[in-house]
Amino acid sequence: xxxxxxxxxxVAIIIGDNNIRGSLQFLQxxxxxxxxxGRVTGxxxxxxxxxxxxxxxxxxxxxxxxxxxxxxxxxxxxxxxxHGAPSDDKRHAGDLGNIAAGPDGVAEISIRxxxxxxxxxxxxxGRAVVVHADPDDLGRGGHELSKTTGNAGARVACGxxxxxxxx
Amino acid sequence: xxxxxxxxxxxxxxxxxxxxFSSSSSSSFPRSSQSPNPQNRxxxxxxxxxxxxxxxxxxxxxxxxxxVLPELLTEFMVDMKCEGCVNAVKNxxxxxxxxxxVEVDLSNQxxxxxxxxxxxxxxxxxxxxxxxxxxxxxxxxxxxxISAAVSEFKGxxxxxxxxxxxxxxxxxxxxxxxxxxxxGKHGWSINEFGDLTRGAAxxxxxFNPVNxxxxxxxxxxxxxxxxxxxxxxxYSGVKEKLRVADLIGRSVVVYATEDKSEHxxxxxxxxxxxxxxxxxxxxxxxxxxxxxxxxxxxxVTSKV
Numbered sequence: 093x094x095x096x097x098x099x100x101x102x103v104a105i106i107i108g109d110n111n112i113r114g115s116l117q118f119l120q121x122x123x124x125x126x127x128x129x130g131r132v133t134g135x136x137x138x139x140x141x142x143x144x145x146x147x148x149x150x151x152x153x154x155x156x157x158x159x160x161x162x163x164x165x166x167x168x169x170x171x172x173x174x175h176g177a178p179s180d181d182k183r184h185a186g187d188l189g190n191i192a193a194g195p196d197g198v199a200e201i202s203i204r205x206x207x208x209x210x211x212x213x214x215x216x217x218g219r220a221v222v223v224h225a226d227p228d229d230l231g232r233g234g235h236e237l238s239k240t241t242g243n244a245g246a247r248v249a250c251g252x253x254x255x256x257x258x259x
Numbered sequence: 260x261x262x263x264x265x266x267x268x269x270x271x272x273x274x275x276x277x278x279x280f281s282s283s284s285s286s287s288f289p290r291s292s293q294s295p296n297p298q299n300r301x302x303x304x305x306x307x308x309x310x311x312x313x314x315x316x317x318x319x320x321x322x323x324x325x326x327v328l329p330e331l332l333t334e335f336m337v338d339m340k341c342e343g344c345v346n347a348v349k350n351x352x353x354x355x356x357x358x359x360x361v362e363v364d365l366s367n368q369x370x371x372x373x374x375x376x377x378x379x380x381x382x383x384x385x386x387x388x389x390x391x392x393x394x395x396x397x398x399x400x401x402x403x404x405i406s407a408a409v410s411e412f413k414g415x416x417x418x419x420x421x422x423x424x425x426x427x428x429x430x431x432x433x434x435x436x437x438x439x440x441x442x443g444k445h446g447w448s449i450n451e452f453g454d455l456t457r458g459a460a461x462x463x464x465x466f467n468p469v470n471x472x473x474x475x476x477x478x479x480x481x482x483x484x485x486x487x488x489x490x491x492x493x494y495s496g497v498k499e500k501l502r503v504a505d506l507i508g509r510s511v512v513v514y515a516t517e518d519k520s521e522h523x524x525x526x527x528x529x530x531x532x533x534x535x536x537x538x539x540x541x542x543x544x545x546x547x548x549x550x551x552x553x554x555x556x557x558x559v560t561s562k563v
Binding site for chain 2: 146215
């Protein structure tokens with residue numbers, strides 16, 4: 093995508109089943125790091141897998157347990173690697189690990205990452221950010237799904253990353 | 260794990276065939292700017308053939324009740340298990356006006372259709388064969404970095420799907436289905452931002468790239484939708500100079516009236532969607548269900 097002049101910003105409104113709601117802001121710094129901030133409410137207490145998926149097309153639902161959710165494409169993985177933790181060399185670009193919800197069901201998010209640019213061919217604009225039901229095992233759980241999705245279970249909420257005015 | 264590897268291997272092995280089909284399609288149906296082909300009968304194609312300096316600056320959407328859309332590859336995953344299913348699907352699709360060619364890949368349960376037919380018509384035909392069908396890709400990804408996009412309106416009142424697909428460098432197809440609108444005319448547009456923080460109010464102005472500033476109307480002006488007495492509106496047509504890659508992350512906005520001076524009443528982000536050959540997933544590995552096991556309520560927007 094053509095980069096806007098000055099800073100590039102993104103925003104995603106998170107909506108899920110029941111009362112899961114959230115808002116995320118994405119800001120790309122000149123040093124190449126993208127900073128993700130925001131909060132998601134209405135979650136069950138504990139860790140939840142948090143990923144960016146390749147497509148933002150959620151019209152093909154593929155989830156029989158969460159009626160209001162729908163399935164974006166698989167994880168954003170432009171370099172064809174195994175699923176892993178954000179700190180791993182072997183990870184999907186969209187693998188952002190876990191967010192943690194407290195007893196009040198609120199997860200506050202502040203993540204800095206170098207593999208989720210807002211400009212260029214691997215931009216995450218127009219892709220889906222997804223919150224999962226279960227913790228992401230970061231590829232180490234030994235489950236048959238660990239290396240593909242972190243065995244993070246159903247998708248409970250998602251939002252499409254849109255362009256935001258940079259003023 | 261072995262099962263997943265098997266699926267991945269099969270999908271990977273098939274993708275070259277899909278691309279081969281795309282190449283074959285390219286040679287069989289050269290783009291309109293290169294040589295004569297049936298599309299020359301369309302006024303639009305004549306317009307495209309005009310020298311650049313004389314190109315019309317008018318970007319109006321082209322749509323008439325019987326307008327023919329430009330041809331496009333569309334892929335569906337269809338719940339087929341045997342050769343009889345393949346024949347039923349092929350026969351049904353070949354009955355449809357505008358379908359030029361149907362290819363079926365039984366092992367991947369993929370149906371690849373070349374033609375001018377709207378997605379809605381093809382989807383309905385596939386479901387009439389009694390088999391579940393899911394749209395999985397559109398466009399010719401080898402020709403464009405991003406060839407397809409989608410915006411989903413998910414309520415609470417207005418539901419809809421807007422699909423955009425790049426046909427050639429100068430032309431994009433637009434298809435839309437809405438429900439929950441008030442009867443009558445509604446303006447709609449592509450706006451510059453996909454920021455739904457304040458709904459349509461935070462999506463900015465109509466999209467108009469710098470090089471289009473001299474045109475009579477912004478490139479993002481999509482004109483007017485007409486909702487029937489049930490509040491449903493359908494649109495299929497084309498727009499010149501629209502490039503799907505430039506629209507990713509922006510938004511589609513619908514207005515209360517034909518006039519677009521107030522904020523829109525609903526908006527949806529324009530998201531990347533799969534091009535042909537990019538999405539052969541059958542197993543949702545996050546929860547282990549297959550694409551067919553997903554309940555129909557998950558598809559409410561794709562059926563709108």
